[in-house]
Amino acid sequence: MDSSANCPFCHITLPPSQLQRHANSHFDEDDGVADAEKDEQLARDLELAQQLSIPPSSLTLQENNTMDEKISCLIAMQYRSSFYHVKFPGGLISLLSNCFELDADTNSTILLSGYVDHFQSLASEDIGWGCGWRNIQMLSSHLLSHRHDARELLFGGSGFVPDIPFLQRWLEIAWEKGFDALGSHHFNHSVYGSKHWIGTTECAAIFRSFANASDKRKAFQVYGPMDRYLVGRNSDVSQLDSIVNDKSQSTTNYMAGGSDHSMANRFPRKKEGHQVLLDWVWNYFSEESLTTSVQNRHVVITNRVPLYFQHDGHSRTIVGIQSRPQKNGVPQYNLLILDPAHRTVALERSLRENAGWKKLIKRGVHTLKKPQYQLCYIDPGIAIGEEMEQLKKIDSVFIEF
DSSP, X not given: OOXXXXXXXXXXXXXXXXXXXXXHHTTSOOTTOOHHHHHHHHHHHHHHHHHHTSOHHHHHHOTXXXXXXXXXXXXXXXOBOOOOOOOSTTHHHHHHHHHHHHXXXXXXXXXXXXXXOOOOOOTTTTTTTOHXXXXXXXXXXXXXXXXXXXXXXXXXXXXXXXXXHHHHHHHHHHHHTTTTHHHHHHTXXXXXXXXXXXXXXXXXXXXXXXXXXXXXXXXXXXXXXXXXXXXXXXXXXXXXXXXXXXXXXXXXXXXSSOOOGGGGGGSOSOBOHHHHHXXXXXXHHHOGGGEEEEEETTEEEESOOOEEEEETTEEEEEEEEEXXXXXXXXXXXXXXXXXXXXXXXXXXXXXXXXXXXXXHHEEEGGGOOSSOEEEEEXXXXXXXXXXXXXXXXXXXXXXXX
């Protein structure tokens, strides 16, 4: 079935979700702009729209289109990704918080990110390959809900989360701007319309590439992949806080080309490697300056952006962590995750009924069976100046425990 529709005024073919807005634009006042200029702009938009629909390699190689023209075209043509809206104030995170408040285990502490929409993979669209894109959509939904600068920067200031094909276009634009040149080469500079798996580096490249229209030196401070949390045996993280939470050091060593492998020697071998990962996630969510509200004595909502959580074959979104004290002094952690492979309706039902949700959302150390995990996280603030150029190179340090 043809899902497109023609504008009754200019006859441009558009998705139905965009038709009304586009048609209304023909009646918008333009502060005195001449009709000839309007016609010229409309013709230019139509030409760019037609170019956007051709194979991405052809679009990339056309030197007569400037970067600004390609971005303007993409902003005009992109449309909102459809997803199931949870019909509860505050969405899934509020439902999850309520479940923990009703939990008999009052000795545990739960740290949660704020609002985030769940984007599930769909059988008709992306099952088997789209989890990375769905996690990017989840992170985007949080940023758009919580950060004014994000609403101005992300996806051309559209204020919504685009569908996967348009995210693929944004990634290609990030590559063309010079972000993650190695990753771009790996994909032959093209992902639009493909079923390629993506990971933390592609997530970082997309978010880093967005620049403020009034200051193109600004970009999101995105860090990752944090693939130094690799498993082996008998590792410790006694200096985890000083290594991970020091912003300048993590920037130098894990993103901008640093490769200080001597850091591996700073971890005495006492803890399991997976425990190091959990300790880092706890420290990430527990930074005191980022706490926004305490639901009760053991449920805390933070300002932290959810984490992109990658392992071989799949990726998920970490929206929080639970800590429970043990007699041996080592906290027992459970990651709190949203999985694109789960149905949003099932998640909502289990949380509303306070039954079965733990199997869907909680992940203890015993479930971390992969030999390697990667994390991508977004810090508050916008990078400027030379830092923007540094962010184009995505490096990480591999430490084996």
